[in-house]
Amino acid sequence: MRKLARAFLIALALLVGAGLSALFLTRRPIDPAEGVTHPIEASGEHGTDVEVSFSILPTATVTAPEAVMFEGGSWFKERRMDHSAVLICHPKALILFDTGLGRDIDNQFREFPLFNRMALRYEKLRAAADVIAADNPCPDRPLIIIPSHLHWDHAGGIEDFPNAEVWIQDAELQQARTGGTAQGFLPAQIDAESIKWHPFTFSDQPYEQYRQSLDVFDDGSLILVPMAGHTAGSVGLFLTTARARYFFTGDTTWSREGFAKPAHKFAAARAIVDLDPSLLEKEIADVHQLMLRDPDLVVIPAHDAAAYPEGAFYPGWTDGQN
Numbered sequence: 399m400r401k402l403a404r405a406f407l408i409a410l411a412l413l414v415g416a417g418l419s420a421l422f423l424t425r426r427p428i429d430p431a432e433g434v435t436h437p438i439e440a441s442g443e444h445g446t447d448v449e450v451s452f453s454i455l456p457t458a459t460v461t462a463p464e465a466v467m468f469e470g471g472s473w474f475k476e477r478r479m480d481h482s483a484v485l486i487c488h489p490k491a492l493i494l495f496d497t498g499l500g501r502d503i504d505n506q507f508r509e510f511p512l513f514n515r516m517a518l519r520y521e522k523l524r525a526a527a528d529v530i531a532a533d534n535p536c537p538d539r540p541l542i543i544i545p546s547h548l549h550w551d552h553a554g555g556i557e558d559f560p561n562a563e564v565w566i567q568d569a570e571l572q573q574a575r576t577g578g579t580a581q582g583f584l585p586a587q588i589d590a591e592s593i594k595w596h597p598f599t600f601s602d603q604p605y606e607q608y609r610q611s612l613d614v615f616d617d618g619s620l621i622l623v624p625m626a627g628h629t630a631g632s633v634g635l636f637l638t639t640a641r642a643r644y645f646f647t648g649d650t651t652w653s654r655e656g657f658a659k660p661a662h663k664f665a666a667a668r669a670i671v672d673l674d675p676s677l678l679e680k681e682i683a684d685v686h687q688l689m690l691r692d693p694d695l696v697v698i699p700a701h702d703a704a705a706y707p708e709g710a711f712y713p714g715w716t717d718g719q720n
């Protein structure tokens with residue numbers, strides 16, 4: 399019996415050892431020095447007179463160990479990850495940067511194979527379309543959707559807004575349609591004839607370390623930039639209000655620490671969701687350097703509820719009159 403117990407302990411030790419070394423071997427450290435340390439053009443002040451404010455609406459939520467959100471995080475500390483829509487009230491439009499999960503998510507979700515459905519469980523909160531229909535925030539202007547990318551937890555509400563233009567790069571739409579569920583997209587979320595796709599391309603106007611950018615309303619308040627590595631056409635959004643500058647970074651990382659350290663997501667997660675780890679780690683190192691040269695910049699990864707500014711959770715609005 400004692401022999402058996404010893405054999406069991408040895409087997410257990412081997413198993414734990416193998417597990418730990420697998421974790422260690424799959425780690426992929428990011429060298430901060432890889433990041434660009436200066437803006438491409440001297441960019442001066444980033445203030446704006448435009449009355450713009452935003453509110454973050456979690457449409458669903460999950461918890462995950464911190465170690466899943468970034469390498470080096472604790473396996474024992476649970477963190478909140480939200481699937482959110484960012485409502486931006488600008489004089490010319492109500493912009494949704496991402497839609498989170500929409501009204502039809504439970505049906506759409508059935509498209510995923512069993513393994514994905516088990517790994518990607520969510521707790522539904524409120525669909526953006528229901529909230530906007532009930533509260534009519536930022537009224538009397540068109541609604542524009544700008545997805546950071548088309549993964550299922552960002553594009554879920556697109557078909558709830560048949561009158562909205564949906565700004566997208568061709569490469570992103572292409573990847574979503576061909577990659578499908580194997581790459582984290584749900585074709586049922588983006589197949590309606592009614593969707594008003596508004597394909598866009600970046601202009602050769604540098605912004606910070608980005609060679610290209612797009613000033614959405616030509617007033618400096620909303621600047622889109624291409625973010626490499628997570629999907630083929632992921633975009634980030636710099637939002638400048640009267641008081642501060644914010645940078646919504648989509649899923650380039652799942653946590654603020656991902657940029658601050660810098661660090662990748664947990665290996666098993668990034669193997670599924672990240673398209674190109676090499677491009678991605680350059681992007682992460684670039685944002686790391688940007689945070690060093692502008693410590694006041696508020697960086698907000700899409701899922702990191704701890705990075706959402708205080709007072710910005712819907713129905714709270716940040717920095718405006720709403």
Ligand SMILES: [Zn+2]
Binds near residue numbers: 547628671
């Ligand atoms: Zn994603």
